Amino acid sequence: MTETSGAARRTRLIGAMCGARPRLRWSILALLIAVVLVSFAIRLAVDVPNIVTGTVPGPDAFEQRYALHPAAAYLHMVPGVVYLLGAPLQLSRRFRSQHLRAHRRLGRVVLAAGLITGVAAIVVGVWFPYGGTLEASGAVVFGAWFLAALVLAYRAVRRRDIARHRRFMIRAFAVGLAVGTTRVWVGLFQAVGLLAIQNNAGTQWFGVAFWFALVMHAVLAEAYLAARPTVIGRTNLATS
Numbered sequence: 001m002t003e004t005s006g007a008a009r010r011t012r013l014i015g016a017m018c019g020a021r022p023r024l025r026w027s028i029l030a031l032l033i034a035v036v037l038v039s040f041a042i043r044l045a046v047d048v049p050n051i052v053t054g055t056v057p058g059p060d061a062f063e064q065r066y067a068l069h070p071a072a073a074y075l076h077m078v079p080g081v082v083y084l085l086g087a088p089l090q091l092s093r094r095f096r097s098q099h100l101r102a103h104r105r106l107g108r109v110v111l112a113a114g115l116i117t118g119v120a121a122i123v124v125g126v127w128f129p130y131g132g133t134l135e136a137s138g139a140v141v142f143g144a145w146f147l148a149a150l151v152l153a154y155r156a157v158r159r160r161d162i163a164r165h166r167r168f169m170i171r172a173f174a175v176g177l178a179v180g181t182t183r184v185w186v187g188l189f190q191a192v193g194l195l196a197i198q199n200n201a202g203t204q205w206f207g208v209a210f211w212f213a214l215v216m217h218a219v220l221a222e223a224y225l226a227a228r229p230t231v232i233g234r235t236n237l238a239t240s
């Protein structure tokens with residue numbers, strides 16, 4: 001197979017994934033959000049008893065870091081869940097067109113939640129990464145990308161450039177949602193024996209899972225946007 005035909009196949013595959021029917025896209029999105037909600041619920045079930053009783057699991061336990069640094073960890077996770085639940089509503093054209101005022105109000109809450117979770121993601125990723133340097137670098141690169149996309153989206157809407165606002169919000173959401181795909185990669189690496197969280201083997205694969213998921217989501221977002229070029233400039237918030 002030539003390099004060109006390989007590249008063409010990759011482009012077709014990405015195009016097909018991005019061009020998936022809206023219902024299929026929303027289903028994948030709901031599934032990934034569910035994955036994140038389940039990991040958050042597991043965190044709560046494990047961490048709350050530790051935090052309440054002051055118990056710190058042994059150094060080999062995955063959850064030790066969450067018991068030692070609950071403030072930073074929950075400053076990341078709680079606003080992250082608020083962001084991840086609010087953002088799909090904000091991106092829904094139907095919601096915008098029917099409830100524009102609610103879109104504006106909720107937008108402030110979702111934006112603030114996104115900014116807090118993004119800053120805390122970098123702190124958590126650098127301070128106590130399970131997956132070492134790979135995880136830390138992924139958290140810095142994509143945490144910064146997530147924050148930059150949110151800030152640029154906000155600046156655009158202040159200038160009434162709704163098309164640009166929407167495009168940067170899609171970029172931010174794609175990166176936020178990658179958290180769900182990270183867990184899918186972690187599960188796969190565990191299934192094939194590259195990573196074993198129960199005995200801390202292959203922890204670097206946790207970092208690889210971060211990079212795979214984040215790069216994949218950032219690329220898919222760009223492909224999705226490239227397939228839908230919009231005239232950048234003043235547009236209607238309710239219909240764009």
Ligand code: HEM
Nearest residue numbers: 039040077080081084121125129130139142143146176179
């Ligand atoms: C926007 C929505 C987000 C939500 C709802 C969210 C949620 C979570 C949850 C539930 C955990 C705990 C993981 C577990 O125990 O399985 C976590 C950890 C983490 N998240 Fe996020 N997150 C979000 C965005 C991000 C972003 C954009 C980044 C940066 C790229 C990031 C970086 C991290 C890091 C570095 C950890 C620590 C993983 C570890 O070493 O244990 N998160 N997040």
